[in-house]
Amino acid sequence: MQNAEEIYSKRKLKSSGQSTIVSISLVLFMLGCIGLVILISDRLAVFIKENVSMDVYLKDNVKEVNAIELQKGLDTKGFVKSTNFISKDQAIENLKKDLDPDENFVSFLGDYNPLPSSITVNLNAAYANNDSLVWIEKSILENKGVKEVVYQKSMIDMINENVRTISFYLLCFSGLLLLVAIALINNTIRLSIYSKRFIIKTMELVGATHWFIKKPFIYTGVLHGIYGSLIAILMLLGIMFLIQNEIPDLINFRDIELFGSLFGSVLFIGVLISWLSTSFAVSKYLKLRTGELY
Amino acid sequence: MSEENNTDLGEGTENETAPESQSTDEAEAIRKTLEPQKSPIDNFYNPEGEAIVELKNAVIAQNAHPVLSDVSITIRKGEFYYLIGRTGAGKSSLLKTLYGDLKLTKGEGSVASFDLKKIKTKQVAFLRRKLGIVFQDFQLLNDRSIDDNIDFVMKATGWTDKAKMKERREWVLNRVDLGTKGFKMPHELSGGEQQRVSIARALINDPDLILADEPTGNLDPETSDDIMKLLRKISENDRAVLMATHDYSLIRKFPSNILKCKDGKVVESNLEDAII
Secondary structure, eight states: OOOHHHHHHHHHHHHHHHHHHHHHHHHHHHHHHHHHHHHHHHHHHHHHHHTOEEEEEEOTTOOHHHHHHHHHHHHTSTTEEEEEEEOHHHHHHHHHHHTGGGHHHHHHHTTOOOOOOEEEEEEOGGGOSHHHHHHHHHHHHTSTTEEEEEOOHHHHHHHHHHHHHHHHHHHHHHHHHHHHHHHHHHHHHHHHHHTTHHHHHHHHHTTOOHHHHHHHHHHHHHHHHHHHHHHHHHHHHHHHHHHHHHOTTTOOTTOHHHHHHHHHHHHHHHHHHHHHHHHHHHHHHHHSOGGGGO | OOHHHHHHHHHHTGGGOOOTTSOHHHHHHHHHHHOOOOOOGGGGOOTTSOEEEEEEEEEEEETTEEEEEEEEEEEETTOEEEEEEOTTSSHHHHHHHHTTSSOOOEEEEEETTEETTTOOHHHHHHHHTTEEEEETTOOOOTTSOHHHHHHHHHHHTTOOOHHHHHHHHHHHHHHTTOTTOTTSOGGGSOHHHHHHHHHHHHHTTOOSEEEEESTTTTSOHHHHHHHHHHHHHHHHTTOEEEEEOOOHHHHHHSOOEEEEEETTEEEEEOHHHHHO
């Protein structure tokens, strides 16, 4: 039967491993959160960019059949995400709705409809930049039925500028956080190895090779990295469920590839840092002479 | 005690007679403490034995600072050597050099056919497999049982056959009278028992040389005697033993060859010189 001292000693060893795992998981969770923010902000940027529309106004003499043909033509273009044809009648109806309190104005026009038919083009996010827009505008204007192409140049500029700025700061912050994560995990592991430096030296003195000594430490370190990563991933899933409850559009759990890459990265970083830190820490104590351990 | 010794003692203690106020018993006790047994250095050599340790004009250094210089010693199988000297005289540094923890940079030296000057870091582990090292503070792996301590050394030194490992473990533990305590953790054993485990651990690979750094330093006199008997028995089985110690009463009880570290040199000595 185990006595109290033995149980205490085993519990102490166990809890030292547990605190390493908790430290690793908290740091990885923090890193994962930043990853999640980057993914969500990327998604947000795409969402905003894809909602930027280009209005293609058609000449009055263009028949509806030709307009629809033009719309179909645009649908086949790679830069187009979606199109919406608005006929002259639809346009006046929309105007009526928009100017509801001032119906007199529309009735003043009588049967005359000054509004042109148009096609609203939503672009793919990758083309929502000024260079592409100028080129797209030019290519659409080549069609003889098109009168003019209207889009808010300043808004596109603003969106791109803001997305660029936010992405830059997020990347800087995540880079910094990655360094913090490496430093914290490395420190936690080094401390745990430090407490075993005399055991390492004893192993060396009884004739064990460096690799033989390192192997079980690396195995345990990697295992701690895996456990820490899995706990971090579970915590991230919890956060994601919370976000989805609040803002459903931001997180789509069907996007397995996207979130899989986030979880995969957390696991990879956790295992890699644990492995390297353990290996370096053990090597350090193997290189020291007995007298240098104190 | 021989008559010759008594004569020696009479001469040696002439100037150290007890004050008149002291009782005869007390004077006798002091006389016995100071009384050196004869330990002629010629009696414990084994000239036929294979040389296990050979140092020639070696300089023993710690962090490039020489501690001992011009060290020339030879220890053969079957010989038991004490290594004595004041604290800081270089005993541990000499032992560390012999087991590859300190590099030999000047002079020549070999241990168990390993050239101490040319040995590479990767080879040090293989040198240590030829040695058994026993420390004052035992240096057991405190996170595992005695059986696991023994098993670790076997696994680390290439044992794979579990049946043979069990057999060997039982053999070494029985040899140090700990056959029934293998399941215990090191902290559950007394100091003497822990030291016996460390000796058992040193014996696993049937080493040519046992290096013992004050193995009785933390033990009571009775337990120290047991450890000494064990080490002596090992040396009688054609193994060499080099034991650093401060305990002259043990040397008196178990006389053998003596190396003394003094004034940066290592010289062969006898008990009389050692005590002086």
